[in-house]
Amino acid sequence: MTTLTNTFSFEILHQSKKSAARVGKITTPHGSFLTPAFVGVGTNGALKSLGHDEAMESGLDLMFANTYHLMVQPGEDTIEKMGGIHRFSGRSRPIITDSGGFQVFSLAYGSVAQELKSQGTKKHANSVLKINEDGVTFRSYRDGKTILLTPETSIGAQKKIGADIMISFDELPPYHIAEKALKSSFERTHRWEKRSLEYHKNNPTNQALYSVVHGGIIPELRKKSCSILSQMDFDGHAVGGSLGKNRDEMVEMLQYTLPCLPKEKPVHLLGIADLPSLYSSIPLGIDSFDSSYPTKAARHGTLLTDNGTLRIVSGAYKEDARPIEEGCLCRACRTTSRSFLHHLFKANELLGLSLASSHNLHYMVRFMERVRQKILLDEM
């Protein structure tokens, strides 16, 4: 086995005296960043209506891209030929990719993932052809081509894509699943994660690999998952699988899960970053969060502020000359008013989507800066 030239590292800069929250520093081949961090979602390698130059300037340290989407368009081989996702997309700061499994399985179980919804659920239906020990065979929503996703092909694709952090291939069981089926899925997902890690170690790159902690909302299974995965040489752990049917269930699950994970490894929470969830889970020790919510909400005219969300299409803002939020330095707040933004949404102008996205992303980045400050002061 070749020596792995892994430049990934995680350092805890401060452990809060008030909770399990910590301020950390993650180092990757594309630079270092502080945690807890918000991770913007750029499914196809782009933050919808926002350029990478603007997002990087705003301080978005880490971006999430979806392997499933990138495999289907433009294909991992094209990205590799173009020099990897950073050079291809023009984003020079860290990027994380998922395994593709989440999207494939959410299709299989009929509960289509948030990010897929926007593309129309109908055409995705029944795209999964076969699931067995090897992996999952599905039909591309784009051209009908058959794609086999296994731990090896997923990690292989993620290596070609070339993100700084990869996620191992797992099976996503639905929330409503018989206990026997859950246990069987649980066993298989850990075999798949082991195969993911082995493939990664045998084909070394300077990328990091996170595991995905499973077990649904069954404390014993979550603990067992932590125990299995902690013994393997992952660079970090992501909390995935079924996170419960509401925020309370999720927080309860995180409460018994996180203490079972090694303190010295970074922990990512998959797909959740609404503000109440951040407030609840940062004190439990989560280090990074990805969510398409801030940019998706922006495109629907919902803007984040310290005084709650602001529905910009409301008539209340028709002649409001103030920026979205006083003191915000995003492009929207620097260059325009609530009144003009209201007009852009009313007139269906594309510029409105860009400006609103710029604000919400900037808000999340600034929110995490303040969170880190609170942790450093032991106030959180």
Next chain:
Amino acid sequence: MTTLTNTFSFEILHQSKKSAARVGKITTPHGSFLTPAFVGVGTNGALKSLGHDEAMESGLDLMFANTYHLMVQPGEDTIEKMGGIHRFSGRSRPIITDSGGFQVFSLAYGSVAQELKSQGTKKHANSVLKINEDGVTFRSYRDGKTILLTPETSIGAQKKIGADIMISFDELPPYHIAEKALKSSFERTHRWEKRSLEYHKNNPTNQALYSVVHGGIIPELRKKSCSILSQMDFDGHAVGGSLGKNRDEMVEMLQYTLPCLPKEKPVHLLGIADLPSLYSSIPLGIDSFDSSYPTKAARHGTLLTDNGTLRIVSGAYKEDARPIEEGCLCRACRTTSRSFLHHLFKANELLGLSLASSHNLHYMVRFMERVRQKILLDEM
């Protein structure tokens, strides 16, 4: 009559020895700029997917906004309350508005203007209720409200909007019109323009007012129009009305029209700025051109280069690592490749529209820079 505090001026910096082309300088309350100039179209006060900060940085000196659209949304009163179109939209450089007549009449005659097409033609049909000596009554496509557009209400609205340059209210006759009807429209349009100017002079602002030269493709009528309008105190003249059924007819019309206009006033060509038309009409003495073509083409993936247009969705660019055009300093060319742009269009990512628009607008600005250089060197 109050003294008009008109800060508008036009200075010819160089008259080409090779043609009637000239390099000029137009000064407005929002700064000076050089001509011949390309005028980007921001119908609703926004360049679709492009921010004003970026457009101004690119060197877009003048933007065209449509009074008809702004009256309907957000309404001229709102824009006035918000401090005028510059403060409202965040564009601090010069802006020109049309009279609203073009859009209203193009609806009446069933040949919907280019810019309206994108909003769906059906809902606009039969929106014109009445045309008489006073003006035109039409139904708002937005809320069904009845709007009366006359020379006085059009200039009144344009004053509230507050662009640097306004255009007088005229009647747009269709291309296929009986000679008698054309002459009757011709007489009325000049009475309307006179009323526009009188209303402007009686309600002075530091805005400029351009006339619209009419007469279709009948040389005598065009000459007569120039003669009538030249005797009035307009700040500049726009060539409008029916411009012929193809480029050859338009160029022929411009050849006998332009010599009849005073050399010391700037001349604008309404709604035309494709490259062949620019090459044909700049040597005839046109000083500015507005067109939504470059940004609209961009949104459809057609990119302008010195080697012709480039259809970015073509498979030829799937793995092309070059920028759209070597040496171009637009945001797209500085931050991304043909390959990534191809991917963004294939994946229906909004960012593709912004980047493509950025390129085409930048291309037009740069094209006009080179045109001015050629005129200064007497090469055009």
